[in-house]
Amino acid sequence: xxxxxxxxxxxxxxxxxxxxxxxxxxxxxxxxxxxxxxxxxxxxxxxxxxxxxxxxxxxxxxxxxxxxxxxxxxxxxxxxxxxxxxxxxxxxxxxxxxxxxxxxxxxxxxxxxxxxxxxxxxxxxxxxxxxxxxxxxxxxxxxxxxxxxxxxxxxxxxxxxxxxxxxxxxxxxxxxxxxxxxxxxxxxxxxxxxxxxxxxxxxxxxxxxxxxxxxxxxxxxxxxxxxxxxxxxxxxxxxxxxxxxxxxxxxxxxxxxxxxxxxxxxxxxxxxx
Ligand SMILES: Nc1ncnc2c1ncn2[C@@H]1O[C@H](COP(=O)(O)OP(=O)(O)OP(=O)(O)O)[C@@H](O)[C@H]1O
Numbered sequence: 580x581x582x583x584x585x586x587x588x589x590x591x592x593x594x595x596x597x598x599x600x601x602x603x604x605x606x607x608x609x610x611x612x613x614x615x616x617x618x619x620x621x622x623x624x625x626x627x628x629x630x631x632x633x634x635x636x637x638x639x640x641x642x643x644x645x646x647x648x649x650x651x652x653x654x655x656x657x658x659x660x661x662x663x664x665x666x667x668x669x670x671x672x673x674x675x676x677x678x679x680x681x682x683x684x685x686x687x688x689x690x691x692x693x694x695x696x697x698x699x700x701x702x703x704x705x706x707x708x709x710x711x712x713x714x715x716x717x718x719x720x721x722x723x724x725x726x727x728x729x730x731x732x733x734x735x736x737x738x739x740x741x742x743x744x745x746x747x748x749x750x751x752x753x754x755x756x757x758x759x760x761x762x763x764x765x766x767x768x769x770x771x772x773x774x775x776x777x778x779x780x781x782x783x784x785x786x787x788x789x790x791x792x793x794x795x796x797x798x799x800x801x802x803x804x805x806x807x808x809x810x811x812x813x814x815x816x817x818x819x820x821x822x823x824x825x826x827x828x829x830x831x832x833x834x835x836x837x838x839x840x841x842x843x844x845x846x847x848x849x850x851x852x
Pocket of ligand 1: 653655
């Protein structure tokens, strides 16, 4: 099903707010028509080993070049959805498609190169920052030039003095930007961000947010970001999915979150703001 915008795929008519969203992202229509959809998620379900439902049928299209925020109460399944997109959790066949291809049919390493991920806490490998940035390409037999490494440092808002630093010389915020540069060295098409700034101070948070916005504007990067901060989502996301009990209950523009109608979503928004 070719859809021009992020929307929940459903048989019932779209809510007023969703209709509104469709208009907002109409500019994406041409891109979507030209293979602009990155992910299609269809009836994605997960049940824990103990038989507890975790995801209850997620249906959503994620267009190229959009920053999609996922918010919702703790335990609602946000990280599980994110991890399905690069097979850190293996979704069932026929539920997650990248450019129309079932991700189970893709080589998992090449999928993870295309769909990079940053976590709450960055893990810096042994060696220098430059070694870290070269890590992914080196696995594929490519050696990044110094110029490439400096370009990636700049993209992650780090100056050239970081080139020779090691992990224990970095603050958590700087380490997160190194992790970002290392991920970008794989030239991903999509970035999955799982609360990437929750351990960072406000300035480091702003640095990361600036990078995300820059990557979207300059590279057309598609970003799917889980965040607990509604303010952050409002600063950088184009659209927000509200996840409650393993279901997307609303998809809204960030500045229209107050129009959420689902009672649990409303309660969550009230308590979070
Ligand atoms: N492998 C697993 N086995 C059993 N339960 C799991 C597993 N993975 C996740 N869960 C459960 O699934 C639910 C959703 O977890 P998930 O981490 O996706 O939620 P979340 O919305 O990201 O939560 P938080 O905001 O607290 O990070 C939670 O109740 C969690 O305990």
